[in-house]
Structures are given as C-alpha cells and as structure tokens.
Amino acid sequence: xxxxxVNSVHILPSKARILTAAxxxxxxxxxxxxxxxNVAAAVALSPSAIYRHYRDKDAxxxxxxxxxxxxxxxxxxxxxxxxxxxxxxxxxxDAYLRFALEHPSDYEVMFLTxxxxxxxxxxxxxxxxxxxxxxxxxxxxxxxxxxxxRTDDPRDTALTIWAHAHGLVTMFRVxxxxxxxxxxxxxxxxxxxxxxxxxxxxRAK
Numbered sequence: 001x002x003x004x005x006v007n008s009v010h011i012l013p014s015k016a017r018i019l020t021a022a023x024x025x026x027x028x029x030x031x032x033x034x035x036x037x038n039v040a041a042a043v044a045l046s047p048s049a050i051y052r053h054y055r056d057k058d059a060x061x062x063x064x065x066x067x068x069x070x071x072x073x074x075x076x077x078x079x080x081x082x083x084x085x086x087x088x089x090x091x092x093x094d095a096y097l098r099f100a101l102e103h104p105s106d107y108e109v110m111f112l113t114x115x116x117x118x119x120x121x122x123x124x125x126x127x128x129x130x131x132x133x134x135x136x137x138x139x140x141x142x143x144x145x146x147x148x149x150r151t152d153d154p155r156d157t158a159l160t161i162w163a164h165a166h167g168l169v170t171m172f173r174v175x176x177x178x179x180x181x182x183x184x185x186x187x188x189x190x191x192x193x194x195x196x197x198x199x200x201x202x203r204a205k
Contacts, residue, residue, distance in 0.1 A: 015053040017043045019063050026064070026105050031113060034060070061109055062117035068106030069132060075099045076135045086148060088139045093165060093192050100169045101181050111166060112173070125155060136162060150201045157199065164195055 021042040025033050036057055040047045054060040075095040083091035100107045109115075119130050128134045140161070141154035149157070168191060171177060172184045 014043075014045065014049065018045070018050055018053055018060070019067065022060055022064055023067070023105070026109070031105075031108055034064075036060070058116040061113060061115050064106075065110045065113075065115060065117070068103065068110045071103060071106060072099050072110070073132050073135070076132055080135060080139065085142065085146065089136075089143055089149075089161070089196065090192075092136055092139055093161065094189075096162075096165045097169070097185065097188055100165075104173070107169070107173075112170065121159065122155065125159075133158065133162065147201050149199045152199075160199075161195065164192070 018039055022034050022039050025038060025042060034057070036047050036050050036054075039060070040050050050060075054063065075098060076092055079091040079095035080088055119125065124130060125133050125137075137154050137158040140149065140158045143149040144151055144154060144157075165188075168184075168188050172181075172188075177184050177187060
C-alpha cells in the first residue's frame, strides 16, 4: 500500500485531491504506482468515488498530462514573449529542453506513456487542438514568411523540429547519452544547429 500526503487535502475538492494524489504518487514511487486503488487509498476515498470523477485510469492519466501541458505551454509562451523574432525558434527549442529536464515526471506522462486521449497527427494538430504545437507551428510560419526559413509546409516543418527534440530527450532519458544534463544540453544545441541550418533559406548571392 502506498501512502501519500496530499497537500491541503482538507480544502481541495475531491477531483483536485485525486489528481494531486496521482501526481504525488508518480513523483514518489513512479508512474506504475498510479492506479485507481492506490490513488483512492491516498485520498481516503473508495475506488468507486474515484470513478465518479475519472471514468478509468486512462482518464486520470489524461488529466495528469493536461496539467503538464499547461506548464509546458507557459514555458513556450514565455520563450516567445521574451525573444526577438529572429531568435524565436531557438528560444522555443531551448524552452522544450528546459521543460523536459525540469519536469521529468510531467514529461513522462505527456510524451512517453500510451494514453487513450493522445492527440493524433495530422488531424488533431491541423485543428489546433494542441496549443503547444500551435505555438511552434505559428513561429515556423512566421519565420517562413519572413524568409528566415525555406518555404515549406509550416505544420510538417514544425513536426520535424518537435520530433527531433522528442527523440533526443527520449534517448537521454534512457541513458543513451549518459546521465549528465549539462553535457546533454551541449549535444542537444549542437544537433539543433544542424537542423536549423538545413531549414534556413539560402541567402541570395
């Protein structure tokens, strides 16, 4: 049995208490420990009470992921707001790495865990259901219209950038690049230097 002390449990409504307990279980003992039974025990509710708020474990994981995406969106929004237009893509790429390293539990449930509520490419992304992806896509579109990048499909180009970031971070998380985050930062930025050079619009001679 897992014991988790939920912060401010007496003032949080049940749905918020359940979500907080699930997040704390993940932080304390890993995502595998997040089950309806363990979460129910952590908040002193019956499993049937959990189901009144979340239809199953998948719904709970989706809610955890959405909480993470709100934090991720804040990272990206701040990066865009604080960067000059020519440096916006680089700022977004850097913000992705900071989020991944500073919020590993959120990253795990958002990007490394199969979930029923996953958004699918291309339909969900074309419909702007992913606000975080839309931030990158809009920045790519702006860079293309400003002739900083080669003219191409902004959505597909944004996917290429996102997929490269996902791949590098995932390889780091499983130990492919060792366990030193500072060394990984250097590798990550060096790799993206190549990606951005390839996407950049050639200057007229």
